[in-house]
Amino acid sequence: MKLFDVYQLFNIEIVKGKGCQIWDADGNQYLDLYGGHAVISVGHSHPAYIAAITEQINRLGFYSNYVINGLQQQLAAKLGLACGYDDYFLFLINTGAEANENALKLASFHNRKKRVVSFRQSFHGRTSAAVRVTDNPSIIAPVNEGLQVTYLPLNDADAVETELKKGDVSSVIIEGIQGVGGIQMVTNEFLCELRALCTKYEVVLILDEIQSGYGRTGQFFAHQYADIRPDIITVAKGIANGFPMGAVLISPLFKPVYGMLGTTFGGNHLACAAAIAVLDIMEKEQLIENARKVGDFLANELSRFAGIKEIRGRGLMIGIEFEESVREIRNKLLFEEKVFTGVAGANIIRLLPPLCLTMAEAEDFIVCFRKVLQ
Numbered sequence: 001m002k003l004f005d006v007y008q009l010f011n012i013e014i015v016k017g018k019g020c021q022i023w024d025a026d027g028n029q030y031l032d033l034y035g036g037h038a039v040i041s042v043g044h045s046h047p048a049y050i051a052a053i054t055e056q057i058n059r060l061g062f063y064s065n066y067v068i069n070g071l072q073q074q075l076a077a078k079l080g081l082a083c084g085y086d087d088y089f090l091f092l093i094n095t096g097a098e099a100n101e102n103a104l105k106l107a108s109f110h111n112r113k114k115r116v117v118s119f120r121q122s123f124h125g126r127t128s129a130a131v132r133v134t135d136n137p138s139i140i141a142p143v144n145e146g147l148q149v150t151y152l153p154l155n156d157a158d159a160v161e162t163e164l165k166k167g168d169v170s171s172v173i174i175e176g177i178q179g180v181g182g183i184q185m186v187t188n189e190f191l192c193e194l195r196a197l198c199t200k201y202e203v204v205l206i207l208d209e210i211q212s213g214y215g216r217t218g219q220f221f222a223h224q225y226a227d228i229r230p231d232i233i234t235v236a237k238g239i240a241n242g243f244p245m246g247a248v249l250i251s252p253l254f255k256p257v258y259g260m261l262g263t264t265f266g267g268n269h270l271a272c273a274a275a276i277a278v279l280d281i282m283e284k285e286q287l288i289e290n291a292r293k294v295g296d297f298l299a300n301e302l303s304r305f306a307g308i309k310e311i312r313g314r315g316l317m318i319g320i321e322f323e324e325s326v327r328e329i330r331n332k333l334l335f336e337e338k339v340f341t342g343v344a345g346a347n348i349i350r351l352l353p354p355l356c357l358t359m360a361e362a363e364d365f366i367v368c369f370r371k372v373l374q
Contacts, residue, residue, distance in 0.1 A: 010334065017044025020354050020361050022340070030338045031361060031368075037342070038179070038211050038317070038352035041238030042281040046356075049241055052277035053270060062268045071272035078279045079247075083220040085233070089250040092267030096210035096236030097125025099246035102261055103232045104129045104171060107204035110254055113170035115148040117163050117203075121181030122151070124173060124208055133173050135181075154184060157193040164201040171204040171232075176212035176222025179352075182344040183312045183319025191226035198231070205230045210246075211317070214238035215282055215355055218292025218315035225314070238355070240274040287355040291315040294362050298351065301366045305373060309347075318351040319344065329372055337368035 014030075016023040020043060022032045032040070042049060056071075063069070072092060080086030093099055104116060118124070118133040125131060131140055132147040150169075152159045163169060172194065178184035198205040207230035212222035214235060219225055221233065231253060236246035246266075265271075282288060295315035302311050302320060312319040322329070325346045333339040342350035353361075 012334075019043040019046075020357050028338060030334075030340050031364060032340045033351045033353040033357075033365060034340045034342045035352050035354050036242065037237065038216060039237045039242050040354045041214055041216075041241050042278055042285070042287060043241075043354045043356040046241070046277075046281055048281055049274065049277045052273050053243070056270055056273035059269075061270050062265070065263065065267065069267060069269060069272065071269055071276065072267045075267075075272050075275050075279075078276060079249075082279050082283065083249075084224070085229075085249050087252055088233075089252070089254070089256065091248040091250060091261055092271070093246045093248070093263050094244045094265050094271075095125070095246045096208075096234065097127040097130040097246075098263070098266070099210065099234035099236055099248050100124045100130040100133070100173065100206075100208060101127055102248050103206045103234050104133070104173065106232065106248070106250065106254060106261065107171035107206065109260060110204060111170055111202065113168055115150065115169045117150050117152060117160065117169055117172040119154045119174055119178070120151050121154070121178055121184055122173075122175060123178070123180035124175075124210075154178070155187050155190040157190060157197065160194060161197050161201075164197055164203055167201070169201070169203050171206050172198055173206040173208055175208045175210075177217065177313065177317055179211035179317070179350070180344060182321070182348045183317060183350060185312055186222075186226075188226035191223055191228050195226075195228040195230070204232060206232045206234065208234050210234055210236045211352070214278075215288035215291055216315055216317045216352070217313075218288060218295060220288060222314065222317075239278065240271055241278050243271050243274040245271040245275055282355070285356065290357070291355045294357050294359055297359060298362050298365070301362075302369075305370070307373060313351075316351065316353055316355060316357060320349040320351070322347045322349075332372045333368060337372060339365060339368050 013025040014022050015025050020032050022030050076090040120135050122135045124134050132144045135151050207223050209221045231251045233249040239245050292315050309323050310321045326349050344350050
């Protein structure tokens with residue numbers, strides 16, 4: 001059997017990682033400023049993380065959600081305190097796409113409406129409803145097209161109100177910062193207006209914090225810069241540092257009913273052990289503060305470079321936009337300077353490193369970036 005060939009791969013096999021450093025099968029060392037799509041939060045192979053999942057797998061790796069799992073309750077308590085939503089409910093699944101699927105479903109259960117408002121350049125996942133609310137027709141199959149979705153310009157409150165006042169919108173889903181769309185910023189003013197409009201028209205506000213959450217922006221969630229509280233928040237990526245996990249944070253406005261949501265693997269013992277370890281490490285090592293401090297340094301240093309069109313982002317979620325294609329820049333960073341970065345579209349470099357990126361590593365990147373641009 002061969003793999004289904006849907007990924008355009010670099011000819012590199014990563015076999016080892018430590019902190020923000022990774023190594024390939026040939027022994028080459030790289031600075032990881034992409035974290036496997038913002039997944040690595042506390043660093044590769046953190047000893048406390050390894051110890052936690054090793055201890056758990058030696059006891060029990062999995063049992064079903066038909067019995068009590070105390071680790072789920074422990075995670076819910078820790079997460080609630082860490083992010084400031086201790087009065088919300090927690091539903092655990094395996095991926096970000098699943099988190100958004102369940103969020104959209106829960107909203108529709110709640111108000112019995114069908115239409116969803118999303119935003120241009122958005123990305124929310126590749127499964128049925130999640131891909132339909134993603135603004136990319138090339139990955140939406142005919143079978144996905146049944147969900148009624150309206151895509152609106154980002155930061156346009158008038159356009160949102162025009163749709164919400166029609167009375168048939170179940171939910172509005174928006175990223176804390178648009179990631180795949182190119183680190184497009186949602187203004188604080190717009191988020192405040194969006195919260196007010198959703199309340200006024202009794203529409204569920206879903207904040208997709210899958211890429212922008214878990215401390216990446218220098219707050220636990222990106223939307224907290226606007227001081228709002230969504231009805232539902234979705235998370236994944238950094239929640240378990242690479243172990244597959246997602247979660248939905250649900251307002252007390254919603255009442256759980258047996259069977260309305262469900263999962264086989266979600267919230268399993270191993271995943272919970274990994275997620276608890278992540279929160280403990282983030283607190284002990286003050287990684288949210290580190291993301292803010294090192295991210296501010298990078299943004300300030302990058303702003304000094306000539307030839308860059310715009311620097312966007314917060315904390316360690318940074319977009320570097322050029323007028324021209326960044327293909328050559330990214331390839332030189334990877335193959336000559338041994339630095340992993342991401343891209344968005346043709347002309348934006350994305351930086352999504354582990355939150356433990358040190359100031360020295362950030363300085364090393366600036367040196368490499370300068371060399372490549374020269």
